[in-house]
Amino acid sequence: MNKVFQSMRIAFRALRVNKLRSALTMLGIIIGVGAVIAMVSVGSGATDRIHQQIASIGSNVIIIQPGSQNTGGVKSGNGNSQTLTEDDARAIAEECPDVMYSTPIQQNQQQVVYGSNNWGTRIYGVSPDYMTIRDIRIEEGEPFTTDDVKSTNKVALLGKTVVDNLFAGEDPIGKTIRVRKVPFTVIGTLVPKGQNSSGQDQDDMIIMPITTAKKKVMGGGRSNNWQQIGQIMVQARDGRNNNAMDEIEGLLRQRHRLQATEDNDFQVRSLEEMAAAQEQATQIMGLLLASIASVSLIVGGIGIMNIMLVSVTERTKEIGLRQAVGAKTNDILSQFLVEAVSLSLLGGCLGIAMGVLASFGISYFAGWNTLVSLPSILAAFFFSALVGVFFGFYPARKAALLDPIEALRYE
Amino acid sequence: MDSALIRIENLHKTYHMGDNHVHALRGISLQIARGAFVSIMGASGSGKSTLMNIIGCLDKPSSGKYYLDGVDIGSLDRDQLADIRNRKVGFVFQQFNLLARTSALENVELPLLYSDNDKSKFKERAMQALTAVGLAERYDHHPSQLSGGQQQRVAIARSLINDPQLILADEPTGALDSKTSVEIMGIFQKLNREKGISIVVVTHEPDIAHYSDRLIQFKDGHIMLDEAVPNPRNAERELTEWQDLEEEKEPVA
Numbered sequence: 001m002n003k004v005f006q007s008m009r010i011a012f013r014a015l016r017v018n019k020l021r022s023a024l025t026m027l028g029i030i031i032g033v034g035a036v037i038a039m040v041s042v043g044s045g046a047t048d049r050i051h052q053q054i055a056s057i058g059s060n061v062i063i064i065q066p067g068s069q070n071t072g073g074v075k076s077g078n079g080n081s082q083t084l085t086e087d088d089a090r091a092i093a094e095e096c097p098d099v100m101y102s103t104p105i106q107q108n109q110q111q112v113v114y115g116s117n118n119w120g121t122r123i124y125g126v127s128p129d130y131m132t133i134r135d136i137r138i139e140e141g142e143p144f145t146t147d148d149v150k151s152t153n154k155v156a157l158l159g160k161t162v163v164d165n166l167f168a169g170e171d172p173i174g175k176t177i178r179v180r181k182v183p184f185t186v187i188g189t190l191v192p193k194g195q196n197s198s199g200q201d202q203d204d205m206i207i208m209p210i211t212t213a214k215k216k217v218m219g220g221g222r223s224n225n226w227q228q229i230g231q232i233m234v235q236a237r238d239g240r241n242n243n244a245m246d247e248i249e250g251l252l253r254q255r256h257r258l259q260a261t262e263d264n265d266f267q268v269r270s271l272e273e274m275a276a277a278q279e280q281a282t283q284i285m286g287l288l289l290a291s292i293a294s295v296s297l298i299v300g301g302i303g304i305m306n307i308m309l310v311s312v313t314e315r316t317k318e319i320g321l322r323q324a325v326g327a328k329t330n331d332i333l334s335q336f337l338v339e340a341v342s343l344s345l346l347g348g349c350l351g352i353a354m355g356v357l358a359s360f361g362i363s364y365f366a367g368w369n370t371l372v373s374l375p376s377i378l379a380a381f382f383f384s385a386l387v388g389v390f391f392g393f394y395p396a397r398k399a400a401l402l403d404p405i406e407a408l409r410y411e
Numbered sequence: 412m413d414s415a416l417i418r419i420e421n422l423h424k425t426y427h428m429g430d431n432h433v434h435a436l437r438g439i440s441l442q443i444a445r446g447a448f449v450s451i452m453g454a455s456g457s458g459k460s461t462l463m464n465i466i467g468c469l470d471k472p473s474s475g476k477y478y479l480d481g482v483d484i485g486s487l488d489r490d491q492l493a494d495i496r497n498r499k500v501g502f503v504f505q506q507f508n509l510l511a512r513t514s515a516l517e518n519v520e521l522p523l524l525y526s527d528n529d530k531s532k533f534k535e536r537a538m539q540a541l542t543a544v545g546l547a548e549r550y551d552h553h554p555s556q557l558s559g560g561q562q563q564r565v566a567i568a569r570s571l572i573n574d575p576q577l578i579l580a581d582e583p584t585g586a587l588d589s590k591t592s593v594e595i596m597g598i599f600q601k602l603n604r605e606k607g608i609s610i611v612v613v614t615h616e617p618d619i620a621h622y623s624d625r626l627i628q629f630k631d632g633h634i635m636l637d638e639a640v641p642n643p644r645n646a647e648r649e650l651t652e653w654q655d656l657e658e659e660k661e662p663v664a
Contacts (some may be wrong), residue, residue: 006524013512013513017512226663317508318510320508321508322520322521322525323493324467324469324496324502324521325496325497325502325521325525325569326493326494326496326497326522326525326526326573327491327493327524327525327632328489328493328494328525329489329490329492330490331524331525404469405464405469405470408469408504408508
């Protein structure tokens, strides 16, 4: 232990003598470690966003969309056809054992008016289960019920953004708003959810019964069949996501009377799977960024090796003297190794500070979500020590194995 | 225990430089007693530096035997040689070889860093060594703040720090003026006389060689001459006379 302390003393003295050179050498490591920390924080920030997104969608959510329709060999694109119905949504909830809730969704962008204020927002026509599936809670007032859906009642639930823009400080409950001149009674407001991962405001919405939405607001549409809807959202039982998807597919094929040779005219997708795929892509991206950044760490390491080789050559005579007065191979080796590791560790610590600052800067100026994690800091610390050992070893060994006679004679 | 500190038997040293073989030492036999003060002279290339390196345990013989204090040096490995140098040999060089930007005291301490000694005694021992060469009050000076003679005295203090049995001085006065040279030789004589340390000095100057008790001359890898120095010079007395002379001059000036 004494020996290590002594090597550190000698090393720090040597580093102090060449302050500028030490600082420039460290700069390579500082930039390398800083870049790795910043890039990893960008990567894990993006992953974190996706986790948040999954949480805000609700868990075990499956979305069924109309697929392409094959009309005499002409295939329309996904979502263009209207093959799903409210009855499909009801049947899924009743007949698929692994499905807990199911709701039809019809959505549309509409202008909403209250008094002299107006606001453009998205209208969601759904059944009451929608609230459970998406984990949307009522802040004030009441949700609508199955009866409201059946009776096509003109009631609406307002997101916070809509409330803020229509009712400046006024209590919206019980007030009447107009959508396409149709009056709706506000029966409740929603607990705010904030932005989703693509920066979309999830509070800029109005929720109302599916029947009302279709008949009073989105009237007509492309089809004269009132049954048809845009999509169905389903919540499966915990851990039964894949079973639920299979059951839904089977049920819909049967209900749509598709032959075995025919393709599905709908699409069943698990939001979690989509999010997982997105998460994987983000992770690969993060890994890619981090590995590019670590290249600069290696370049920094080569800088250390370079300077240590210069230092060994410059101090050949000193090494010879130390050997003459009794320094053993390990004494010289550890002296130079400690010097290299001190450089890289000090650079590593400064680099961590710089990386943390950079990641704050990125989230502040670019508005990206960044997350500096303790493991990434620890990893950077140990990795920079490793760089010092790896790139310091060759010069240190070269110094330790010098011939004392030739080293003493060196001018 | 061996009566001689250094016992060399039929020592050969050959260097290989590509296809050339340089036969630097051609069968040397030599004994140096404990407490001896020996000068080695010879033209460059005569083999005296090679012998010094071997005596100082910096190099090993190609054949033949070298015993230092009864230890067969030829059988030791690199680290064992370093340990022997640390404990038994003190080195003094022509160019002093002090560490720059390091105080006199820390320069003197240097060999202690590589020994197993008690760290708490380092400062005390280094001060004792500096006192022995009359430089105690300059302990915190850096080499650049010291004169050549003072730097060489720091180097001698460094060679003394581990109480060696042998001090090897390679042209110790080569970079010094004549009065300072006498002072340095005076320190060697004092250490030799008072502490019984054996001293081997390599020099070009016959004047310097005459401060030792025995003179060995080298030529072409052989010992050409090995004899006692008749009436060795006494540095201390010469310095006193020098001083008297200066004092006599002073009133005139």
